[in-house]
Amino acid sequence: MANDELVLYTIFRSSAAWRVRIALAIKGVKYVSKAVSWDNKELMAELLSLNPAGRIPILVHNGRVLTESLAIVEYIDEVFPGPKLLPADPFLRLQARAIALHITAGIQPLQIGRTQQKLEEMAGEGKGAEWAAYWLHRGLAELEEMVVKTAGKYAVGNEPTIADVCIPSILFNARRWNADISKFSTLLKIDENLAALPAFAEAHASKQPDAPKK
Numbered sequence: 001m002a003n004d005e006l007v008l009y010t011i012f013r014s015s016a017a018w019r020v021r022i023a024l025a026i027k028g029v030k031y032v033s034k035a036v037s038w039d040n041k042e043l044m045a046e047l048l049s050l051n052p053a054g055r056i057p058i059l060v061h062n063g064r065v066l067t068e069s070l071a072i073v074e075y076i077d078e079v080f081p082g083p084k085l086l087p088a089d090p091f092l093r094l095q096a097r098a099i100a101l102h103i104t105a106g107i108q109p110l111q112i113g114r115t116q117q118k119l120e121e122m123a124g125e126g127k128g129a130e131w132a133a134y135w136l137h138r139g140l141a142e143l144e145e146m147v148v149k150t151a152g153k154y155a156v157g158n159e160p161t162i163a164d165v166c167i168p169s170i171l172f173n174a175r176r177w178n179a180d181i182s183k184f185s186t187l188l189k190i191d192e193n194l195a196a197l198p199a200f201a202e203a204h205a206s207k208q209p210d211a212p213k214k
């Protein structure tokens with residue numbers, strides 16, 4: 001794996017790219033980070049040629065184009081050695097995937113930029129942010145109830161899984177859009193435990209080369 005070439009199309013605060021950064025960091029895999037800017041026409045043409053959905057993350061591994069963050073995380077887990085993100089036990093694996101899907105399919109698309117923009121066009125200025133805060137709060141309230149049943153130190157038991165890969169960025173978005181998450185104590189504790197792990201710290205939005213300098 002020493003000669004593998006990996007290029008990640010990313011943006012520092014993209015929640016979907018953040019998941020892939022965590023998975024790569026957990027496996028200790030080095031990659032080249034290509035910061036995307038939606039205003040850069042040349043880069044956008046390149047991105048669209050790789051992913052017709054025009055979305056990030058895109059991971060190019062030895063010339064193979066990988067899209068969809070959860071599919072990429074599973075690929076990374078299968079291809080690279082290191083701690084496993086999908087538990088060996090089928091029921092624990094289901095729980096980890098169910099949490100990951102609740103976040104990535106059940107919450108994230110409702111609060112993303114393109115959803116907010118369309119809503120503002122249809123319902124008026126300021127409605128996009130209000131909508132995002134509502135769905136983040138509701139989706140995370142549901143998630144809190146889920147993790148109360150599954151959590152140990154992390155979302156499912158005491159080892160980080162694909163579920164945990166999805167947690168820091170959705171809580172970051174909740175804070176960004178002013179959703180009140182103060183009562184979700186299990187989620188907040190998991191987030192704190194994850195933040196203490198070097199791979200999660202390294203993948204944080206604030207640590208990315210394209211993050212605004214303070």
Ligand SMILES: N[C@@H](CCC(=O)N[C@@H](CS)C(=O)NCC(=O)O)C(=O)O
Binds near residue numbers: 013014
């Ligand atoms: N289901 C996709 C979602 C990807 C996604 O929504 N990416 C965002 C950044 S977090 C994006 O590219 N947004 C640009 C757009 O929606 O046009 C995944 O998990 O990879």
